[in-house]
Amino acid sequence: xxxxxKKILTLLQKDxxxxxxxxxxxxxxxxxxxxxxxxRLERDGYITKRVALASPEKLNLKxxxxxTVKTTGLSADQIKKFVSDVSGTAYVLDFFQLDDAxxxxxxxxxxxxxxxxxxxxxxVDDLQIKDITTNFVSQSLKQTTAYPVSALTxxx
Numbered sequence: 001x002x003x004x005x006k007k008i009l010t011l012l013q014k015d016x017x018x019x020x021x022x023x024x025x026x027x028x029x030x031x032x033x034x035x036x037x038x039x040r041l042e043r044d045g046y047i048t049k050r051v052a053l054a055s056p057e058k059l060n061l062k063x064x065x066x067x068t069v070k071t072t073g074l075s076a077d078q079i080k081k082f083v084s085d086v087s088g089t090a091y092v093l094d095f096f097q098l099d100d101a102x103x104x105x106x107x108x109x110x111x112x113x114x115x116x117x118x119x120x121x122x123x124v125d126d127l128q129i130k131d132i133t134t135n136f137v138s139q140s141l142k143q144t145t146a147y148p149v150s151a152l153t154x155x156x
Contacts, residue, residue, distance in 0.1 A: 009046060014146060053145065063116065063137075067107075067133065068105055069131075070130040071103075078127070
């Protein structure tokens with residue numbers, strides 16, 4: 001990983017649809033060595049996917065929700081079902097198990113609060129919930145899909 005690779009990653013995270021010619025020009029390379037670097041970054045796992053980001057508003061996903069779920073006494077099968085059910089829910093964008101093995105964090109987008117109520121009821125009906133905290137996002141102050149590449153060590 002060198003400074004040119006870092007710049008390629010930064011530019012592609014901002015706009016993966018950038019043409020190879022424009023990308024190469026922005027990093028002062030010709031297209032062939034630029035393309036070889038992009039291919040190497042993909043092969044080495046630095047670039048895992050190229051996607052289009054959709055507008056949640058245009059998709060009628062106007063409600064963002066952050067949920068913390070604390071479970072208690074779940075069997076291995078119940079945990080597996082819980083993880084499968086939540087992971088399989090289209091509205092779920094992120095799903096994490098936290099340091100406390102019985103605590104999970106979920107980020108969702110929903111058309112409305114009624115859709116969240118359906119999701120919430122399913123969680124409560126299917127699990128032994130110790131505590132569930134729901135926060136509806138009132139304003140998005142920062143949202144990005146780009147990871148900082150500045151932490152990467154530059155090879156000279």
